[in-house]
Amino acid sequence: MPELYWLPPPSAWREQLREFSESSEPAWSSAVALANLRLDFSKTNALDTIARRHFDSKAARRKGRHVRLALLGSSTTSHLHGAIRVAGLRRGVWIEIYENPFGQYWQELCDPTSGLRAFAPDTVLFAFDAEHIASALDDTRSKPGSGDALQDMAERLRACWRIAREELRCRVIQQTAIPHHAHLMGNNEHRLPGSPANFVSRYNAALRSMADDAGVDLLALDDRVSSDGMDGWHNPVLWRHARQEVSPAAAPFYGDLVVRVLAARMGLSSKCLVLDLDNTIWGGEVGEVGVEGLTLGQGSALGEAYVVFQKYVRALSQRGIILAACSKNDEAKALEPFDRHPDMVLRRDDFAIFMTNWNDKPGNLRAIAVELNIGTDSMVFVDDSPFERAFIRHAAVEIAVPELPDDPVAYPRTLADAGYFEAVAVTMEDRERNSAYRQNRTRKLALANSENLEAYLRSLEMVLVWRRLDSLGLQRAVQLIGKTNQFNLAGRRYGESEIAALMADEKALVLQFRLLDRFGDNGVIAIVIGRIGKGDCLLDTWLMSCRVLGRGVERAMLNVVAQAAKDQGAGRLIGEYIASERNKIVANHYDKLGFQPIANTVNGAMRSTLNLSGFTPLNSCIALRQG
Amino acid sequence: MDEAQIYAALRDVFADIFDRDDIVLNASISAKDVSGWDSFRHIEILVAVEERFRVRFRTRDLDALRTVGDLVRLIQHNALAK
Known part of the structure; x- marks a missing residue:
């Protein structure tokens, strides 16, 4: 089941929620903190109910961090609202949502007096289910002489996008269809023109180039299904029972996907990946076992898993994510593998900065932020140690710290699933970013800030x-x-x-x-x-x-x-x-x-x-x- | 899991969803007896019960579901069928 597994699980949830609920001066930061826990469907909705009571009127005035989202769908989407709003909270964005009366997205778009027009959205998300898409096949069949069903569907879509962009002045997000039709032929389904499964998959493929041409961003549910499995995303019982194409259990993940795209457009995606070294990008502690003793590369499956993670990180950096290292080590020792280990994929040059010393990590992360001139809230810190992860979350709540599975083979997938670095375009500047930071860097580091250390240690x-x-x-x-x-x-x-x-x-x-x-x-x-x-x-x-x-x-x-x-x-x-x-x-x-x-x-x-x-x-x- | 244990676990599920500790559950309780139990909450209950009891409801199960007693029987049968 798709869940937000990189977020830490809630503890004492009901007490925390009640405290937030009964607070006379509810803090936005408490809501953000609660939203950054691993919440399921019910917990997400419970938080949403209280957050709306507290913030609905006030938050509307939050400048720059406010979205008015019209969710225009062909089936039920009301069970997704809470998850979208809570995912917004997770990134400090307040989202107001409008949903069209069931099935009537086209009427709403066209009618100048519609509720949609009165709502005045700034973003429209089109969420069409697979049955609705495949109905184009029947329409075409029943009208002899009409064109190709996919062309017809494409025309209808472009008309929707045009109205949303030009008349409503909205940014447009188009959801791809969850391909839940049963196959009629099998492996070679693509040879049967009238097959709904084939049609939906051609439609999803066509969306890619259509969206690029029209300046529309996609919400790729079909990709999620192929990565997480159909059962997690679509429950046929609830589809029949309540016309919910996206399974309610997947709602928290769905909401996060929506807000990632919004956040990317608002410039709120994370910019910098900070890596611990020992047992994070190689196996073993270099200070203990030396370069020769590291588990890295050919010779063991575990060693290869670290190589694959390094390749993933390197590819991220090549598309514009700034890399930094933060490790408790003597610097000379920590750099040795970069210079001498034959299986290292990451080079010293891939990193904008190395922060290897014995100071506490929250202070070091702040120093990295100062050095690179970025906000700590745009950093993601990856460390295999639960102690360090909890310490950062305690001392610097704004830094994203994913829970890591204890097998490095799953590190790349975890970072990808967490979606910190969601991007909607890649520029030349992105590709050159790391070298730019490297050229500018100075080795003079801000003094580490350890004011929080004692409080943290006591809390342990x-x-x-x-x-x-x-x-x-x-x-x-x-x-x-x-x-x-x-x-x-x-x-x-x-x-x-x-x-x-x-x-x-x-x-x-x-x-x-x-x-x-x-x-x-x-x-x-x-x-x-x-x-x-x-x-x-x-x-x-x-x-x-x-x-x-x-x-x-x-x-x-x-x-x-x-x-x-x-x-x-x-x-x-x-x-x-x-x-x-x-x-x-x-x-x-x-x-x-x-x-x-x-x-x-x-x-x-x-x-x-x-x-x-x-x-x-x-x-x-x-x-x-x-x- | 016997019936008493199912009821105890269901009370937790309901307490979380309705954010109330005072909900009394027995076999004859249905949506009209609990304020806030609308079609949205109904789905929330089903999803939470599937998760909590590791069961999967069938389409015909949901069509016939009227009372808490029905729900408990469904959980029992589902668990036995595994």
């Missing part, structure tokens, strides 16, 4: 669950110690037997940390190993998975480690940083946690110390729990 309701490592956690600990490169202070690699020995050692403190948040369990994400001796606790190992970077987990960890070390009789913590090629991001880790550097280095280790007697736990958004 994070809990750090810690315990002394036991045999249950041993395998995960071995894995983390073996593969963590970036957030790894000393880089000591212990094998299973060595860790087992440490677990048994009373003078060793071996801790594992698991992070929970409202999205679920992130699993065991950090390990600390301390060695107790002479009143000190030497932090021999401190490492953490990059998945949870930037959430303040290390501060909460320190509170646990300090207490545990005290309990073992230690008076000081001693931190060790041993620089490697990949762990630059933690060079100042212990400084940030309040440790004082010690002058002497031991075997290349930079040491610093924290006095435990005067230690007060650090502020943290993360609750602690032993278990």
Whole structure:
């Protein structure tokens, strides 16, 4: 069934809707936010009812973001109004709709006193069902000597378009027909001139060139049917029962399609695609596994899926979508695959800007917008991480952030289905856009804005669950110690037997940390190993998975480690940083946690110390729990 | 799903569509007993019920549909037929 699967599902829907309904000062922004959830037919209509009560009179005065749409159809379309209006809200456009009395679109167009004329639309959408189209076949048959049925139909259409454009001064959108007739011959249906199925498919084909000649935009329902399946779009029971050609269950998608075309004409389509890198355009984290370890290209189906996604993105950029990269990485590391990986399709030159650093992503996205001189509301951000996606939605509601399926093979389809980049024409300028941005770019970036970070982190309701490592956690600990490169202070690699020995050692403190948040369990994400001796606790190992970077987990960890070390009789913590090629991001880790550097280095280790007697736990958004 | 469970689930469906928690459902209730139950809401109910109960109604089912009791029987038969 066609649904808005790239939008996040609603939670506590009825409470949210009620709050919006009962608000004495209903905010347009709340309506827009509610419309940007994955709503089905009933929820869409419920939101529409309330939004109309709140905004119908006021919103009419919203300048430039207002459409008066005449929906002229040959069958029932009233069940689609709510979905069109809510899709308008989704893009900040208020839409008023007029529908012709059942079946009478032609009379309405011609009659100077009709309700249609009084409504004074600025856009007309012609929605003709397949039976209505195919009736041209019967008309032609019953009038011997008349011309080709398709020609007749084309003449009728052109007359409709002409009146709408020239007399009503409207922009015209023509819906293609849902081809729901049963075939009479089969695979070679096109050889039977009198077949309704054949006729409707020829009609849909002819519409393409006719519409281009007349300056009419299409609403390609036939394409949607071939991509989503007939059952989702057309329910023959309801067609008979209520003359609804478009199935009500598909109404939310239908509404979105209509508004995409309107939005494209109003210049409201998204302009810029911002991509995360690791696990979004290639498999694996380049900072962890290196260029050679990435899953990309020949050799695995998964690697090929990333290549196909890159090809899709590149084709988007070639038709005028600006590309930007936003990734938590060292820039040199992040750029390496572009320079060295043989299967990379995307080149550095395809991107207008690279924003690769360790700042939080909402700030980075704003910086990209400033740099490119575009609004954040024309950006689409694609990231495989649910954490980052939710963070952007929380901190910058105007940025479109699609839910991604967890299989990259479906990424291109998801972006296409979401319709962010709907366009009605392609210009030379579109084709040159990326190079223009590239030439203008400067590397001086605005300071990242992280004012919202703390509020966001609090809203995550994070809990750090810690315990002394036991045999249950041993395998995960071995894995983390073996593969963590970036957030790894000393880089000591212990094998299973060595860790087992440490677990048994009373003078060793071996801790594992698991992070929970409202999205679920992130699993065991950090390990600390301390060695107790002479009143000190030497932090021999401190490492953490990059998945949870930037959430303040290390501060909460320190509170646990300090207490545990005290309990073992230690008076000081001693931190060790041993620089490697990949762990630059933690060079100042212990400084940030309040440790004082010690002058002497031991075997290349930079040491610093924290006095435990005067230690007060650090502020943290993360609750602690032993278990 | 037994009859009581179907009624309970139907109450949720109706509460969402009519945005009211106080709708009483029993076998004899029909459109004229619930304010706002017009032909548009009727379709909304059918679509929501198809989705909620994973059933598909047939043309003859809809022609014969008069009361909530009819709807519940349809859901039961549909579910059995699967």
